Amino acid sequence: MTTRPAPAVQPSAATPLLDERAAEELAATFAVLGDPTRVRLVDALAHGELCVSDLSTVVGLSESAVSHQLRLLRSLRIVRARRAGRQVYYQLDDAHIRTLLDQGRRHIEEARA
């Protein structure tokens, strides 16, 4: 810390600073979207329920690779699975994901200035 007049931490923002645990959980959530493959999977699912084989086609990767990523997405509750016969259909787990995706999209549009 330095020795100047006043650090300028505004009262603002209402919410308290993230504690270490929250920071890690939050980071984990963003990190899971921070990969081109996964963000494409999530985006595809934002358009509707799809099975592993379809998703594999959409992103152009092996079904194994996709399955690995879906496991990650599942573990963080980004997507949710439903078995129907041999296929397993995936969909977004909750509504925030879509909002998150949209906000992100808006940011990159603005950042292209």
Next chain:
Amino acid sequence: MTTRPAPAVQPSAATPLLDERAAEELAATFAVLGDPTRVRLVDALAHGELCVSDLSTVVGLSESAVSHQLRLLRSLRIVRARRAGRQVYYQLDDAHIRTLLDQGRRHIEEARA
């Protein structure tokens, strides 16, 4: 792709599928928030403008480490810098960042069910 009745890609969601470039940019945006240190930096800045030394105290890391991370955040237009004498003050670059953070927070709260 499999051989079943109908793939089930709903017309829905209004927006078209992300092309490869957009997916990479979007992923890069999320990825930069996908690290505990950086998400704490951004969260701190959501409460007000701070200089490197302050931020270093907040996250408990060297000023060098913080400076490296700030560079990343700057390059993706997450934060913006302003020099005032010897210090450089950082603040969030646009309003979406705050929203992004909030949505993320809401998600982890819901995911704790």
Next chain:
DNA sequence: TTAACATATGAACGCCTGCTCATATGATCA
């Protein structure tokens, strides 16, 4: 100018991550 402070940058190293390949599990059909 010189010294001291605040921040930035480069190199290097260990850890983590995303893929592939091989194999296992689950489900359907003959």
Next chain:
DNA sequence: TGATCATATGAGCAGGCGTTCATATGTTAA
């Protein structure tokens, strides 16, 4: 049941990332 399809999982490897340490740049004060 046995064969085949759809998905999941484990091991392993290459590339990327976050930190530290050393050093450079920019700014103020003496």
